[in-house]
Amino acid sequence: MWSEHRSEEARESRAGAPLPLVAIVGRPNVGKSTLFNRLVGERRSIVGDEPGITRDRIYGESEWAGRRFSLVDTGGIVPDDEEVIPAHIFRQAEFAITEAVALVWVVDARAGATPLDEELARLLRSTGKTVLVAANKVDAAKLEALAGEFHRFGFDDVLPISAENSDGVAELLDALVERLPPAEPAGGEESEEREREVRLAIVGRPNVGKSSILNRLVGDERVIVSPVAGTTRDAVDTVLEAGGRTFRLIDTAGIRRKGKTEEMTEKLSVVMARRSLERADVAVVVIDAVEGVTALDANIAGYALDAGCSIILAVNKWDAVPDKDNHSVSVFERDLRFKMRFLEWAPVMTVSALAGQRLDRLLPLAVRASEARNRRVPTSQLNAFYERVMASGRAPTTPAPVKGGQSRLHVQYLTQVGVRPPSFVVFTSGGRPGLHFSFERFLQNRLREEFDFFATPLRIIERHKKKG
Numbered sequence: 001m002w003s004e005h006r007s008e009e010a011r012e013s014r015a016g017a018p019l020p021l022v023a024i025v026g027r028p029n030v031g032k033s034t035l036f037n038r039l040v041g042e043r044r045s046i047v048g049d050e051p052g053i054t055r056d057r058i059y060g061e062s063e064w065a066g067r068r069f070s071l072v073d074t075g076g077i078v079p080d081d082e083e084v085i086p087a088h089i090f091r092q093a094e095f096a097i098t099e100a101v102a103l104v105w106v107v108d109a110r111a112g113a114t115p116l117d118e119e120l121a122r123l124l125r126s127t128g129k130t131v132l133v134a135a136n137k138v139d140a141a142k143l144e145a146l147a148g149e150f151h152r153f154g155f156d157d158v159l160p161i162s163a164e165n166s167d168g169v170a171e172l173l174d175a176l177v178e179r180l181p182p183a184e185p186a187g188g189e190e191s192e193e194r195e196r197e198v199r200l201a202i203v204g205r206p207n208v209g210k211s212s213i214l215n216r217l218v219g220d221e222r223v224i225v226s227p228v229a230g231t232t233r234d235a236v237d238t239v240l241e242a243g244g245r246t247f248r249l250i251d252t253a254g255i256r257r258k259g260k261t262e263e264m265t266e267k268l269s270v271v272m273a274r275r276s277l278e279r280a281d282v283a284v285v286v287i288d289a290v291e292g293v294t295a296l297d298a299n300i301a302g303y304a305l306d307a308g309c310s311i312i313l314a315v316n317k318w319d320a321v322p323d324k325d326n327h328s329v330s331v332f333e334r335d336l337r338f339k340m341r342f343l344e345w346a347p348v349m350t351v352s353a354l355a356g357q358r359l360d361r362l363l364p365l366a367v368r369a370s371e372a373r374n375r376r377v378p379t380s381q382l383n384a385f386y387e388r389v390m391a392s393g394r395a396p397t398t399p400a401p402v403k404g405g406q407s408r409l410h411v412q413y414l415t416q417v418g419v420r421p422p423s424f425v426v427f428t429s430g431g432r433p434g435l436h437f438s439f440e441r442f443l444q445n446r447l448r449e450e451f452d453f454f455a456t457p458l459r460i461i462e463r464h465k466k467k468g
Contacts, residue, residue: 019061019070020180023100025093025124027116030108031136035163036060036073039173059237064173069180072096102130102179104172109135109146109160113153121153130179133158134172139165198370200363201250201276203304204286205296209316212353213286214238214249217362242363252276274303281373281420282366282455283309289317289332289350293339301340308421310369310456311346312362318350319357345448347455369455374419377451382414382424389446409433412465422447423459433464 024032040060058073074093097103105124107117124131135147138160147160157175161168202210218238238249277283283304287297304311313336321328333348340346347365351358377385409431417425424447426435444458 019068020101021070021072021099022102022104022176022180023072023074023093023096024104024106025074025097025120026106027114027120030106031163032106033058033073035104035106035134035136035161035169036071038163038166038169039071059239062173065177067177067180067183069177072100097124097127097129100129101181102132102176103127104132104134104176105155106134106136106163107150108137109150110137112146113149117150117153121155125154131155131157132172132175132179134163135160136163138162138168197246197248198366199248199250199279199281200366201252201280201283201304201309202286203252203277203283203300205288205294205300208286208288209353210252210286213284213314213316213351213359213362216353216356216359217249243367245363245367247363247366250276250280274307277304277307277309280304280307280309281370282312283307284312284314284362284366285346287313287315287336289315289321292332293336295339298340301343301346305342305457308457308459310366310373310421310454311343312365312369312455313340313343313346313348314362315348315350316353319352319355345445345455345457365455372452372454372456373421375422375451375453376419377416379413379415382416385446385450386411386414389450409435417461418459421457421459422453423461425461425463427463427465429465433462435460435462 024036026032036058039062041062060071060073062069062071074096103124105120107113133150133153133155135150135158138147139162147158150158157179159168159172159175161172163169202214204210218240240247240249285297285301285304287293301311301313315332315336318324329350332350336348337344349358349361349365351362353359410429412427412429414427415425417423426443428435440460443460447453447458448456
């Protein structure tokens with residue numbers, strides 16, 4: 001029997017009224033992720049020829065004929081496999097099937113029905129749910145007859161498709177939306193709820209505890225956790241309601257050094273992790289407390305900074321640090337700050353995913369950082385602030401060094417031109433354009449201090465007005 005376990009995606013698959021959830025299931029390497037990517041319209045799941053590439057549940061949304069629904073891609077199901085990873089994949093697929101209102105069972109029409117397909121057919125029938133059989137890899141009209149073999153499993157809908165080139169996908173979607181339950185009326189606060197969603201990416205090198213942190217936050221075995229480095233390959237979204245806010249938690253694959261990513265799927269994992277940062281509001285950069293801060297940790301934090309994320313540095317496994325004393329945290333943070341001098345503004349917190357220590361502070365910090373990155377300051381307020389700090393005597397004497405008979409560079413006024421992250425244009429005149437780095441850093445620090453741009457990078461852009 002399928003587990004009765006239910007996750008947050010089933011209860012709140014998106015902000016507002018939950019969408020009906022459709023699970024894509026099947027044995028390994030039949031094209032489930034290719035179909036998932038086709039239906040959601042973007043490359044969310046990693047695709048390759050190696051079986052078992054998808055391990056966790058990957059969620060997305062699709063719309064067809066005016067109906068919107070959620071989709072979940074699952075790992076290839078191998079029942080009763082005693083290996084650690086396949087057993088976890090099977091459990092994740094069980095969760096997805098329990099949550100779903102309809103199932104799309106992807107089979108390989110070229111390979112034909114296999115003994116594993118026979119076993120899966122029995123399992124899917126036992127759920128009592130709507131099952132549509134997508135006979136994949138039918139790339140030519142003469143191969144459509146091969147799909148007919150799967151009628152013997154007793155399911156009404158057997159549709160030949162090619163997920164790779166989209167043949168038959170429209171017919172599959174027509175059949176699917178006809179069998180979805182009636183749509184619930186959308187709530188009037190839906191768009192407001194979507195705006196309040198905080199997108200939180202959990203990043204770090206392999207085996208530092210990213211998935212364990214996510215599972216602790218959700219209170220659910222949402223992603224596979226195992227001692228095998230590199231278990232997570234896809235970026236996995238989990239929607240969580242906590243403290244009156246909606247969070248989209250993005251667990252990502254561990255990022256390795258370029259020279260260590262020889263497998264095609266590992267290289268894709270790095271690309272997907274970096275893409276996850278581009279759609280995140282806040283990045284939690286996880287660092288192993290036992291192993292200490294490495295150059296790769298600094299590189300990963302740099303990826304998050306390049307993506308414009310607000311950043312929280314989470315030092316995990318703090319409970320396992322030997323011989324701790326009252327000075328251990330400050331000593332560790334001093335080393336971290338030295339190796340990540342470009343993140344002097346990012347908060348540092350020591351946590352333990354295993355023991356659950358201090359993880360309850362993470363989401364409130366993420367909310368504060370998200371609010372900061374969306375903050376707008378009126379131009380009049382900015383310029384009053386600038387005049388005040390320049391008159392304080394704390395500022396560098398000039399925005400740029402003066403050489404020879406060159407006149408001084410003057411700042412005329414500031415204005416904010418963007419958010420996520422907050423971006424400011426500094427209008428200058430006189431002298432030679434080019435704000436000195438010390439002046440930029442001073443201005444960023446004072447802006448962060450004055451307007452509480454917590455945990456958030458600030459971008460300064462100069463616009464120089466030439467004489468005449």
